[in-house]
Structures are given as C-alpha cells and as structure tokens.
Amino acid sequence: MSNLTKFRRTQQWLTFARLWYLYDATYQDVFDSAIVIAQYLRGMNKPIYDHVRQDVGNHVVVINTSKVSMPVDEWKWRMYSHHSRYGGGQTWAAAHELHSKDPTIVLYKAVYKEVGSAPRAVNLIRSPTMARLHLFPDACIPPEIKANICDQIRQVQPVLKSLKDYSEEEVEKFPKIVDYPEDYVVK
Amino acid sequence: MFARVSNLALKWTQNELKARTSLYDSVRTLKQIKIHENEKQIVVEGERIESPRKPYLVKPPPVADEKASKACPLCRLDLKRLDYTDILILRQFINSDGTLMSLQDSGLCGRKYKLVQTLVNKAQKCRLLPRPPHYQVYGPWDNFNTYYDWPPRYRDQPMRVIRPEYWK
Amino acid sequence: MRGRVVKPSFAVPQNYYNLYSFGTHRIQLSGFTEQPFYNGLGRYVCQLQRVTFKFCKFGGSSKGVREFIETDVVDFSRQHPGVVVYLKPRRHKTPIMVTEYLNGNSHWMNLRNMTKSEIKLWLDYMRTRSGEPIKRYRKKIKTEWPSIQGPWNPFLNMPSFVNVTDLPNEQRGAFISEKKSATQQLLEMAKDGSLKNILKTNVSQEDKE
Numbered sequence: 234m235s236n237l238t239k240f241r242r243t244q245q246w247l248t249f250a251r252l253w254y255l256y257d258a259t260y261q262d263v264f265d266s267a268i269v270i271a272q273y274l275r276g277m278n279k280p281i282y283d284h285v286r287q288d289v290g291n292h293v294v295v296i297n298t299s300k301v302s303m304p305v306d307e308w309k310w311r312m313y314s315h316h317s318r319y320g321g322g323q324t325w326a327a328a329h330e331l332h333s334k335d336p337t338i339v340l341y342k343a344v345y346k347e348v349g350s351a352p353r354a355v356n357l358i359r360s361p362t363m364a365r366l367h368l369f370p371d372a373c374i375p376p377e378i379k380a381n382i383c384d385q386i387r388q389v390q391p392v393l394k395s396l397k398d399y400s401e402e403e404v405e406k407f408p409k410i411v412d413y414p415e416d417y418v419v420k
Numbered sequence: 421m422f423a424r425v426s427n428l429a430l431k432w433t434q435n436e437l438k439a440r441t442s443l444y445d446s447v448r449t450l451k452q453i454k455i456h457e458n459e460k461q462i463v464v465e466g467e468r469i470e471s472p473r474k475p476y477l478v479k480p481p482p483v484a485d486e487k488a489s490k491a492c493p494l495c496r497l498d499l500k501r502l503d504y505t506d507i508l509i510l511r512q513f514i515n516s517d518g519t520l521m522s523l524q525d526s527g528l529c530g531r532k533y534k535l536v537q538t539l540v541n542k543a544q545k546c547r548l549l550p551r552p553p554h555y556q557v558y559g560p561w562d563n564f565n566t567y568y569d570w571p572p573r574y575r576d577q578p579m580r581v582i583r584p585e586y587w588k
Numbered sequence: 589m590r591g592r593v594v595k596p597s598f599a600v601p602q603n604y605y606n607l608y609s610f611g612t613h614r615i616q617l618s619g620f621t622e623q624p625f626y627n628g629l630g631r632y633v634c635q636l637q638r639v640t641f642k643f644c645k646f647g648g649s650s651k652g653v654r655e656f657i658e659t660d661v662v663d664f665s666r667q668h669p670g671v672v673v674y675l676k677p678r679r680h681k682t683p684i685m686v687t688e689y690l691n692g693n694s695h696w697m698n699l700r701n702m703t704k705s706e707i708k709l710w711l712d713y714m715r716t717r718s719g720e721p722i723k724r725y726r727k728k729i730k731t732e733w734p735s736i737q738g739p740w741n742p743f744l745n746m747p748s749f750v751n752v753t754d755l756p757n758e759q760r761g762a763f764i765s766e767k768k769s770a771t772q773q774l775l776e777m778a779k780d781g782s783l784k785n786i787l788k789t790n791v792s793q794e795d796k797e
Contacts (some may be wrong), residue, residue: 247741259539259755260565262573280740305545308561310579312586325586326548364700384750385761391569392762394508395548407508407771408778409473409495411527478778497777499770506770 246274251365253292258340259300260392272296273386274348275363288358290364294382296338297338299370303328305311313342337368342349434545473512492529494536499527504568507549514540518550542568621730624718635690635719639711640674643683644697650683653703668715687709689719724738 254273258266276282283289303311310327317382332339341363350364367378367407374382396404456463480496494502502509513526513536520540523533542547546566557563601733641657643650657675683699685707695714699707750760768776 237691245741247743248739250731250742252742255755255761260567262567262569279742300565302565304572305566306561308564308566309559312578312582325582327561327570328474329559329564332564340647343520345507368514384746385755385757387761388763390763391505391765393505393546393548393565394507396511396550397509404508404511405472406476408774409476409480410497410509410512410774413471414475414525414527417525480773497774500766502770508771509774557633 240357246368249287249289251289251291252383253294253378254384254386255382256293256295256386257297257388258295259297261389263301263303263340263343265389267340267347269389270344271318274344274365278360288361289339290358290362290365292367292369292376294369295340295384296361296369296372296374298340299332301340302393308332318385336370341366341368344354492532494528494532502539504539504546505548506539507543509548510543511542512534514549516550518544518552518555559583600679605634607667619723620726622720634668634670635717636668636687636715637690638672638674638688639714640676640686640688640697641683642676642678642681642686644679644681644730645677647680647682649700650706652701652703653683653699656707659704659715660708664711671715685714685716687714689717691719693719693721704763 308329454465643653685697688694
C-alpha cells in the first residue's frame, strides 16, 4: 500500500467498487430473473470477475416481488420441501402457499439456488453473496438503501398490461376492426 | 322499431322496468330505450344510435381479387403474431362482462373466431381481460400473475417428480 | 520410502545452495520480469563473488577438476581479482562447484566426469551471470502503466442520464422486444394511412365516384 500513490489508491477503490442495482420484478418470471440477479450478485457482469481469488459482487435491490409471475399452473406444481430433522418431519408446500405467506421467499430461494450452483469457491462466499440481495414486496424502498442505487437491471420479459392499465381515451381511440352489427345491444 | 307491451308490461312496476333497462341506457348502447306511459298501456321504444366505434373504424387495404375482398376484416388486415397480450384488439370481440360475442355478431370467419376465442381465454386466465361472471377459479394459484410462454419450456417438471399425494 | 517431495516455490531458502535456480529441476521458480537499478547503466561490476570447488584427490570422476586446477585456476584468479576461489579437497566425493553472487544467491553444480574444457566453459558461464535465478515468466510483459486510459471501472460506458433520472426508469429497465406486437402493427398501419375510415356514407360516395 505504501507504494501506491493517492491517485492510484482511489483508482483501485473505483475498479473494485460494489454497485447497487435495482430490479423491478413486476410480471417477471421467477427463475429467469433469478439467473440474471445471481450473475449481478456474483459480479459476473464485470470484466475483472474472478471466481477463485476475489469477491467482486454487487448489491441487488429487487422491488415488487409480490408481482412476480410463473408460467400457467406452475404456481400449483412447483413444490418446496423442508425437513425439520425429526422423524417424519419433511413437509411440502406449493409455490402459491409460500408466496401468499411471504411474497419474497420464492424469489429468494430461486436466487439461492442459482448462486450455489457454481464452482466450489462460490459456496464459501454464498452467505455473504446472499446478504447483498435486498428483496421488497412492493415498490417502496427505505431511503438509506435508495440513496445507494446507481443503476437498473433490464427486465427479462415484457410487462403485461391489463385492460385497467389503459386509459379510457386510449381504449376508445384505438382503431376498431369491426363495427357492431345492426340490432345489437351492447352489454 | 317498436315493441308494444300491453298486458305484461302493466304487471311490471316502473322501478322494475328501469332496472331491466338500466344496462341499455349506457352511452355505448346502439339502441336507446324510451318509455312512453299512458293510462292503459306502456310503450317501450328502441331508438337507434350511432355506434361509438364509427369514427375509429378502419378499412383494410384494397385488394384486387374479389374473393379476397370478401374475407373477414381480421384476415384482410393480416396481422403477424396476434397474441393474447393484444387485449385492445381482443376487447372488440367481448362484452364488458367478459363474455365472448357470437360468431355471427363478431363478423369474423370461423378460423379467426376460433383463434380469438382461444386468445381471449388465455387473456382471461392471465387476468388481462375481465373474466366472465361464472368463471371457474380452482384455487388461489389462479389469481397470481401468470403468463404463457412460446415456445413452451419444460424446466424440471416437478409435477412428474413429486408424488400426487403431496400436491396441495 | 523415498519419493519425490514437491516443494512449493516459496519454501526454497535463499541462502541454501539453490537447486532450483537453474530451472532444470522439476520445480521451477516463477515470477515477473525485473530490471536492474538505473536500467543497468553505469560501470560493470562482476556479480560473481565466490567460487568453491570440492573435489577428490584420487577419484576418477574429479579428474577433469584436478586438471583444471593444475592449468587454469591461477590464470582465472589473476584475470578476475574480485572473485574468491576456494579449493576444498574432500575424500571420495563427487566434484561440485558452488558459485555465490552479490545478491545473495548461490548455485550448486555437479562436475562429475567433466573434462577440463567443459569446466572452463561452465565457469565462464557462471561468471557472466547476474545471479538472478532462471525462472518461468508468468507474463512476458511488465509495465508500470499497464493502460494509458486507466483501468476499467464499473461506471465506464454507463449513460449519463442514469445519474440524473429517478430509478426505476422505464427507458433503462424495461424489456426491449425484437418483434412488433399486433397492436403496434395496427397502430402503425393506422398512422401511415394505409387503413381508411369506412363510414358507410363515405364508402358509398367513393364507390359512386
């Protein structure tokens, strides 16, 4: 450290700075977005990424986790197991049950799986990596966390818009393909 | 157009009639219903109104072939990859309560009507369009956010791995 | 059991006769390129300080060493007065040569069954060496300034509007689809004018015309 000048020391802090990314999870697939989030958590988006020597991970703040989506009926089929270490202590819960209890836990488990499915060196830094993940069920973020955020991760899917999301004028002025037939009563 | 109701209508009270015709009084009706009351009889008149779609109605590009010009409007428009997410198009073929218009009312050909029917069902499954009044909801999973992916991916198929007695 | 003991490079003591300094052994030192002070400019200083010959007075394997001592060692020490030469007769041992350098490194070498001329060449080689161990270069290049532009930082090539705007921002974070949806196609067709209004009265007028 003594050899470094002040300028080069600050430059070193700059290259190894941990960024805070924001991710909006509305209508995003849980498992696809977990892959992307895990890459940012481990710092794989950086060219200086090294899975052996350094931990260059980022922070990721995920909002609207209660609005995540799965393919049709996967809320029903996706099961999560838990074992209490007693005999017959294994319990099973579907994804919609977990999600109704805690709207962040489904995404947390998906990211946990993605972070851990890497080479052995990552398993040692799994818990500090997961500690850098901040999940919020809705859009409000605490101000001390919001002050750190400096970039946003691009979403994985288009956000589906329901009919309520369009304004009345937008719906009315949209080009109409067919007219009502004669003697038709609109309900 | 007139509908003369002599005996039956006398049995109805005034409020009942209004309740029955309240749906028809909205802005979007094509026929506005007017009620004339005499001592002996009540006359219910359906007055025709210009449709609200008329200023925004579009005509597909002209076709030289006569057979092609007789095709249904959705065929002549030739929209690529019409999907369940295009709810502003699909909305034109359903009523406000979410029920689908009949084939004759929609003015589509059979194939396009079938396509629209499936897409509307998909959109209602994903809660993009209003669901019809007696839509069957089998569990809480039907009310979470879902989507259809194409081509479909079968990730690890937990429904095959996990025994059915653990399904809840 | 005598097996090969592979020592890591950092375990090699500096002052011991360095078996690994030539790189012929299984273990080879590794490092980066280094340059002498002032880029080696200035007067020449012979880096070799001390040469020790161990040999046997009777053994056949040290015959070449004995011949070298008889003929050439005195000339060598006269030509190079900065180098100390030790001659150590050791009974029934193989002849060796240990060269010690100014930087503290030393090199052990076996002279078994070598001829006089071979020893002369090896000694000349050892005299002209800098004493730095021969090592494998981890990188062939070493610079104080690896990049003129400066090292990478996470804010490189990031658009500057991100600093100003309030996140989440739709322009930055929304998904970009490659293909146009049907609603976009219809809106564009309506905007182009390829679709016309068909008010029924208008149509009838157009047809009549």
